[in-house]
Amino acid sequence: MLQQALALIARDIALARRQGGGLGAAFGFILSVMVLIPLAIGPDQILLSKLAPGMMWLALLLSVLLTADRMFQQDFEDGSLDVMAMGKLPFEVVTLAKALAHWITVSLPLAIITPPLGLLMSLDVSQLPILFVSMIAGSLALSLLAAIGGAVTAGLRRGGLLVSLLVLPLYVPVLIFGVAASSANMGPSGSTPALIVLCAITLMSLVISPWACAAALKAYLR
């Protein structure tokens, strides 16, 4: 079972690498946000460094959201999902594998690239490590929750708006605790409590997401 799941992840990674597009577009989005915010707000260094963690989280979140509606669409349209649904592998594992592949190809690279970009917004360098940790921990949740949105709208022609409406409320807790963990001045206990809650959200989406995705996709495949 593990072997099949790994093969599925490898397939999705290979597909993503050869087709390109998803990650590049998302990265371009983050970069343009990071460049445009200082232009829009003005070159006030103190204000910018205060806003930086929140803005970076927002950019990461929205760029992952951009890729959500394509997560299952292609496999649904060319029939690969039907084959996967009929295979021996439990369908929940299939959706989990696809979400993990999305994490490896999109969210994780973005979570690693984004913190250094914060230097464009005069981010305090001492905040970089905690940003790396919180973004990597949160990015898995972002992929898993995006998978729910992608699965729910897999068979729809214009699912884009529906994806944002469904996924944004799910993203709000990730955003709140991600930003809370990233901004260092959070009180005596520092950023640890928020980071722990963020990890809890990630683990919880790890449980809910594969089940919800599988159930939603089955409704389309019948």
Place this chain on the structure above:
Amino acid sequence: MQQFANPARFLKIANILLPYIWAITAILFAVGLYGALVTTPPDYQQGETVRIMYVHVPAAWLGLFVYCLMGFFSAVAFIYRHPLADAAAKTAAPLGAVFCFLALVTGSFWGKPMWGTWWAWGDARLTSMFILLLFYLGYMAVWNSIDEPTRAAAIARIVALVGVVNVFVVKFSVNWWNSLHQGPSVIKMGGPAIDKSMLWALLTMAVAYTMLFLALHLVSLRSEIASRKLRQARLVEIGNR
């Protein structure tokens, strides 16, 4: 439970019950509003603004309760594949969304004199209640954007069940995080912290809101069944041509 789930029998019972439910709702609202606006004493700290409580708190309760109900109906539909459960969840959503919206608006009217602000984004309960409203809207959007009813029902169930997690976050948000919003004062260990002179009006209003929801839900469920029958009849007619 199963025997009430037959649409025809459900309609018969609903038609008998509805006039009584409307009557009870009207009486409860009359008593509750009179109590809330006239006979209950003003608060020693908040003065007359405390009267907002009688419309705000029941709306918030109903906002949460209706979502739980929606989750319950969705779970029943998911397990037993009963079409009436789907219809019940579908028709509950807009009502719940309105209660949720009312709670947010009246809360904002109350927050201005008490906290000095209409809205506080840092506040856990306000934010999670707003997210609940978004879940309602997302759920309704699923029904609107998928044309085929059985497929829409299957997808909507999952969306509703995923959102149930948020209900617990709303309920316990004031216990978990420091919040502007006060802690629970009616249902808690050691009995209610509200004085009896106010509590009876609050509870009457809560029951009145619940009966109002029940009445509206039955009416819209009735019209949902009717529109399904209409759809079936149209399909048959097209097939006969």
